[in-house]
Amino acid sequence: xxxxxxxSKAEVYREATAKGTIRLKVETVKIVQEGKAAKGDPxxxxxxxxxxxxxxxxxxxxxxxxxxxxxxxxxxxxxxKSRVEVSATVKANAQTGVEMEALAAVSAGLLTVWDMVKQxxxxxxxxxxxxx
Numbered sequence: 001x002x003x004x005x006x007x008s009k010a011e012v013y014r015e016a017t018a019k020g021t022i023r024l025k026v027e028t029v030k031i032v033q034e035g036k037a038a039k040g041d042p043x044x045x046x047x048x049x050x051x052x053x054x055x056x057x058x059x060x061x062x063x064x065x066x067x068x069x070x071x072x073x074x075x076x077x078x079x080x081k082s083r084v085e086v087s088a089t090v091k092a093n094a095q096t097g098v099e100m101e102a103l104a105a106v107s108a109g110l111l112t113v114w115d116m117v118k119q120x121x122x123x124x125x126x127x128x129x130x131x132x
Contacts, residue, residue: 003065004096016097016098019086020087022086030081042117050105054069054104054105067092067094084110090102
């Protein structure tokens with residue numbers, strides 16, 4: 001197992017955009033929109049987490065090259081009454097693409113939204129655990 005050898009490739013402009021959504025309870029989205037989440041603003045925090053996710057991609061994905069990113073733009077918004085969207089555009093002048101960085105940014109952003117609102121998503125009914 002090795003990283004792909006890109007040493008013979010020229011550095012060129014690279015750009016990738018990724019987008020993802022998380023489905024939440026209507027009540028949870030309302031809490032986000034009203035700025036009442038106990039941990040703070042999930043949308044703002046998701047943007048920061050997304051930027052950090054893009055920058056740390058090569059530490060998270062074993063065979064991913066570390067890249068000199070020139071731009072990372074992350075947006076987080078409420079799409080409708082039950083969905084939040086995180087999108088990321090990543091740019092670099094590099095020997096390999098930035099798709100993984102864009103995907104990592106979106107993943108980190110969505111995970112952050114979940115972490116900040118999961119307390120409102122809990123169900124009072126017991127959930128079976130198939131891992132027992």
